[in-house]
Amino acid sequence: MTDLSKKEQLYALIRSNPFISQQELATSLGLSRSAVAGHIAGLIRERRLLGRAYVLPDSRPVLCLGAANLDRKMRTLATLQMGTSNPVRSTEVFGGVGRNIAENLARLGLPVALLTALGDDAAGHALQTHAEEAGIDMRGSLHLANTGSGTYTAVLDEQGEMLLAMANMQLYEQLTPAFLHSRQPQRAQAALTVCDLNLPHDSVAALLDEARQADGHAAPLVIVGVSQPKMAHLPQDLAGLQLLILNRGELETRVARALPTQADVHLACREVLRQGVRQLIVTIGGGGVLFTDGEGADAAIAHLPALAVNPVDVTGAGDAFSAAVCWSLYHDSHDLKLACRRGLKLAAMTLESSATVSPLISASVLVELDNAAAAPSPILYQQD
Structure with missing residues (x-):
């Protein structure tokens, strides 16, 4: 032989x-x-193996860092009346931005790991079991004794739009830079790192410092917004960050002003790009999505419209969008036009589902989308 x-x-x-x-x-x-x-x-x-751990290039996982919560959703059966009791339909599901993105990625067929913090309560054990059954590697997650797991309670109107949400997520303050350092061997194997802003400010800063020091030689870093209050966890200097994904409200918080017009949103995007991020996506609900066509402060900003849907529940739609974008970065480098087309498709599927992660999501959905007629070309704004 x-x-x-x-x-x-x-x-x-x-x-x-x-x-x-x-x-x-x-x-x-x-x-x-x-x-x-x-x-x-x-x-x-020959780059058919990656180092002494025999990590195969096509088996390197997407590593998600962030929240894994028990989500409680209460949907009013009629128009909400303040100051009195309202009849609702309530459900409990598994949620958290980092966890939702990880489950969507697992449904899309990617190897995925999640680093999160779990309490020693029934919710924590259920979150762990469900994630592992979904195909998510949870081995590096932090287990905290005498601590309750994270919870998120959303009040939705009769159309499924969110009226109010309350988050109990102090345990994620334990995802410190020291914790990240202790998981360095696992993090080093990632093909892509996705961080939600439930991580404390110092930990997000540590990830950005690592990305800057690696100077493009490590796994690309993606940061996903969580809420307007959690924007305080995002450092001012974004150099080293491959991609930042925000919604319109989070962008307003970042630039500390209201953005009533599309021109205002465009100028705010340009301001964030000058802070050092290479690529930027801003979702604007029914208005679709803005994204950078190229990299850096001088990149053009393009727009794609949202897909027409009959929404059932808005919860998780943004996380499905972010997962599709990350799936695209994993496979197709940094083509954000294609990534956003895929993201809009998964977001629409999630909006039309009562589940936080649609059970219909699979890689075949994106393959079929790619094989369908081309989407409308993005509209390029004039550069400033």
Whole structure:
């Protein structure tokens, strides 16, 4: 048998078990340890393996950092009346921006891991079990004794639009820079890192510092907004950040002013780009999405309209959008036009579902979208 066929057999064994030892490989193939080491070195030079952990390029996960909550949704059965009791229909589901993005990515067929904080209560155990059954690697998450898991309570009107939400998420303050450092071996294996702004300011700053120091040689970093109050967790200097995803309200908080017109939104996008982020997406609800066509402060800003939907529940639509964008970055580099088209599709599916993560989402949905007639070309604004 030739050395080439031995090398391919060795590669096949590693594909089936990336944690196999060199001695096990040598025994299985009838080779010496030194011969196995030589083949592995060759595969690393060819970029078919990534380092000593035998991480295959197509098995590197998307690493999500952020919240995993028990979400309570209460939908009024009639127009809300303040100062009195209102009849509602209530449900409890698994949520949290980081967790929602991770579950959407798992449904899209990507390897995905989630670093979050869980309490030692029934909700924490249920969140862990559900995530693992969905295909999310939870091994690096933080388990806190004598602590309740995060909760998010949303009040929706009779059309499913959010009227008010209340978040109990203090436990995520434990996702400190020291915690991130303790998970460095796991984080180093990521193909893409996605962070929601439930992480404390110092931890987000640490991730940005790492990205700047890596100077493009590490996994790209994506930061996703959570709410207007949580924008305080986003440092001013965004250098090193590949992509920032915000909604209109979060953008208003970032620039500290109201943005009543599309021209105002456009100018605010330009201001955020000057803070150092390479790419920016701003979702504007029924108005669609703005995104950078190119990278850096001088990139053009383009627009795609939202898809027509009959909304059932708005919860999770933005997270599905962000997941589709991340799926696209994982596969197609930094083409935000394509990424936003996919994101709008998954957001529409989620809006038409009563579930926070639509059970109909799969990679085939995006493949079918790509094979359909081309979407309208984006409108390019004149650069300032």
